[in-house]
Amino acid sequence: MSDIGYLESKEGDAQLGDYIALLKPRVMSLVVFTAFVGLVVAPVPVHPFVGFIAILFIALGGGASAALNMWYDADIDKIMRRTANRPIPAGRMTGGEALGFGLGLSGISCVMLALATNVFSGLFLAFTIFFYAVVYTIWLKRSTPQNIVIGGAAGAFPPMIGWAVATGGISVEPVAMFMLVFLWTPPHFWALALFMKEDYSNAGVPMLTVTHGRKSTRKHIFAYTLILAPIAIGTGFTSIGGPVYLAVALVLNLMFIQGAWRILKRDEAAAQADSYKVEKRVFYFSLLYLFGHFAALLVEKCLDMMGVSQMFGWF
Template structure:
């Protein structure tokens, strides 16, 4: 492994997977704000900060463990460890240190139930998903998606001290979104997973089966997304947003289902890439709508 000069601050920051952290922070922030218990702004800021640090710790531990397959995959070969800018032992030390720091500080800032849930989330992503599921089963994304679905629940527990139906529905939204999101990516990035020996569904069951799975999961996701509109934390903004987004998402999944490989290769997976790009906005728009409804409720608009 060739070294390409001294590591910069940006290389260490990249270990924390900042793009993934953006989603973690935003969904945790929404979970905290839509909770029925008011939180002091400073305590809320600290809670989101430590949840973000915990998410970054998970990313560092994942990069430490996955350095060998990251080096093989084109999409990840420029990451800090495979490119030689950061050593595996440095990434491990950063991940473990930030894990302990984030859990303890979240417990001190809010409550130990939230801290315990954050600790479980880090363990689930680093050990259950990265070390076990990712390399052993095509259900890696299905089960492993739970790791990314916990942040709004952690935010909710930080505010209320307990888990509720509303927090479970927010968890379900992200959990069910994860498989179609990643399987769409896998459809046009399959060679990466082939080369790395990662048993993604496209590798183990083929693209036609993956297309069917995407459609089924998207339909189930749409049901849960609209179901969330019936909960106390949502209002008309979320309802309209959920109906519109999920109608479009299901239509996109249907288009993917109807295509064969000749069509897909002919336009360089244009439909799949559009579905994937839309999936990136999907969660932000749903949780953003929850945030708008919460603000309108507190302003007395729905009173």
């Protein structure tokens, strides 16, 4: 249970930068990009101004989720080196300020997205915030080593929301984008957990490295990359894919599988000896991996708008 005492126990002196930090800007950038791609590749055109407003409120909704996450996790954030300097555990902001900020942004972002686009996308954003803040943060994160697997759905919803903004509904293409992010999330975070195990262990978070050990985690990373590859490549055969996407997906998935294989075959003593260089390399590559797939979808959309895909008889 989170230390609710953080609501009143500290005298906050929050600055603008602390409120920005609550939004987890680096994570938000991924939310914004995937939502933008989902909106752009949809078959229904959206006015640029409406699209900008939609992405803005989706970003604010993602930031609201992050603020609520930091409010609830303040007690474990102060224990973990990676998160100890966040605004609440560092004493620059009270838990009450973060909670109010998160709830306020949640309401504003969902209502305004619904008014600016359609009710379905606003409700979808509300469900995403609820899923991340309640299902993942409050329930799953501290109760099961499958926290990242199930909770990863929250980070996979944005491209579906972007698609819903344009179309008012869901079809196979946004589901494919969802599955790409959903299956990418576990190997991405488990690679991080391999070289951050002590943080999770000290905070009592049942990450897979803590509950099942690093050897098992390495096996899970490799297994998930094998499951992810056909889903990622298969997206190229939907209406939003094409030859450029397929080429990019083939290269990136071969590289990701190769990296996961190297992680699988690593001896723990060797990993410690070189400060987990391979694991860190795979973790950072996984960011490029996801960006590359969604960037390729944007390229395919541009080619389609220029008529290049039709010239080559694609789909």
